[in-house]
Amino acid sequence: MRQTWRWFGPKDLTSIDDITQAGAVGVVSALHHVPNGVVWTPEEIAKRHREIATRKDGSPSGLTWDVVESLPVSEDVKKQKGDWREHIANYKVSMRHLAESGIETICYNFMPVLDWTRTDLRWTVPHGGSCMRFDINDFAAFDIHILKRPGAAADFTNAIADEAARRAEAMSEDEKKQLARNVTMGLPGSTESMSLEDVQSHLDEYGAISREQLREHFVSFLEEVVPVAEDLGLRLCCHPDDPPFALLGLPRIMSTAADYKAILDAVDSPANGMTFCTGSLGARPDNDLVAIVEQFAPKIHFLHLRNVKRDTDDVAGSFYEAEHLGGDTDMVAVIAAVIREERRRKDEGRADWQIPMRPDHGQDIMDDLGRRSQPGYPTIGRMKGLAELRGVMTALEHANFGLRYKTEHAGATTPPSELR
Structure with a gap:
């Protein structure tokens, strides 16, 4: 190779x-x-x-x-x-x-x-370093409660939707903004990072x-x-x-x-x-x-x-x-x-x-x-x-x-x- x-x-x-x-x-x-x-x-x-x-x-x-x-x-x-x-x-x-x-x-x-989509870009691992992580519950919290995509809850199991609601309720506004930034970072190194409005606009276009x-x-x-x-x-x-x-x-x-x-x-x-x-x-x-x-x-x-x-x-x-x-x-x-x-x-x-x-x-x-x-x-x-x-x-x-x-x-x- x-x-x-x-x-x-x-x-x-x-x-x-x-x-x-x-x-x-x-x-x-x-x-x-x-x-x-x-x-x-x-x-x-x-x-x-x-x-x-x-x-x-x-x-x-x-x-x-x-x-x-x-x-x-x-x-x-x-x-x-x-x-x-x-x-x-x-x-x-x-x-x-x-x-x-x-x-x-x-x-x-x-x-x-x-x-590529992640919910945490610097998640701490046991040895003290950090890495990227995708957490399905955090993503559901973003999708259902931050982006507020219509019908989003139906795309997750009841257990995930319930946990997402609990996590969203516990998040501060700054934590919600950070999660949204993490999810919408887009292609690494590109000039294109998307706002929530951009994401929803694309979703509307796709239908x-x-x-x-x-x-x-x-x-x-x-x-x-x-x-x-x-x-x-x-x-x-x-x-x-x-x-x-x-x-x-x-x-x-x-x-x-x-x-x-x-x-x-x-x-x-x-x-x-x-x-x-x-x-x-x-x-x-x-x-x-x-x-x-x-x-x-x-x-x-x-x-x-x-x-x-x-x-x-x-x-x-x-x-x-x-x-x-x-x-x-x-x-x-x-x-x-x-x-x-x-x-x-x-x-x-x-x-x-x-x-x-x-x-x-x-x-x-x-x-x-x-x-x-x-x-x-x-x-x-x-x-x-x-x-x-x-x-x-x-x-x-x-x-x-x-x-x-x-x-x-x-x-x-x-x-x-x-x-x-």
Whole structure:
């Protein structure tokens, strides 16, 4: 796996120098200052390449811009309203400009209204650090009693609705405002943070959209952009819903293996693929992550490796961001499955045999606690996560002690050999 690091640009508290010292070889970034639906110009793209390639002292960093995360799909496109056709046309132009700059992989998502959603951005864990948390009861308190979405209570069990009412009653006005800010933060690093009025306006625009309608809109988008991506040699990879279940009365359509199968089958192309996020998919207890890797292995273009710890076995339940090897996901088994796929691709002669990965999220520990970095993206916590993941990868790929594999060639089985 190619080890990369997410960077939000020059204002990121983690510098390019820090990334090189952490041992990453590539960078995952985006033009977060460009509004959704607007063309990414060659000049702005080239500027980001230069920023990534240069240390503070002006010397070469040795880092490359490996993955765009994200080239956002606008709400107009998801709703098929307003300027959605113009936004798709602009998306194609941006893709062309990125490809001309050397980019090959573009991550995006198709979550309506809110992208990743958490109720607490700095929840204290037993060792004294902090992490992001999604609490279903707090979210219900937001939905029913702060946003006051019509009919919201019917979307939760009686027990959750009752607990939400109790918590809302106990909250001060400042606590309610903080919860609302946490929930409506939007896409990390973007310029778009939403007020309650913005959220409700989007909900009104979506109306009572069904899963089938939203999926149709997604397929329509892919039918437009995937052929362009294939011509340009780009790999598009959709990030799963986070969390992977319906919120705010709107469906989410990229939460399970069945969801991915529907989309990847609908527009079958090497350019249409998956961002495999162990944290997002792992928040649902009914998702078998190793099985998902094995099912979609040829279409996995990008990896987010993080772990979550679930409070219960409820599909729509509470969870927090655990240490990378410490949550409910068997990260060793997942990495082993990915390594097997990389070896298969290499044997097949695929140029993209090495899949870019990044240590996704991380707990705030040590000096992170005073930095107030982008929520979920502390420097030391992610470096710790990368070190743990790198240790697993190194062990599994060790020439003498590592994973053994088998590949099939023309109906004959190659004898097991050691990964090198």
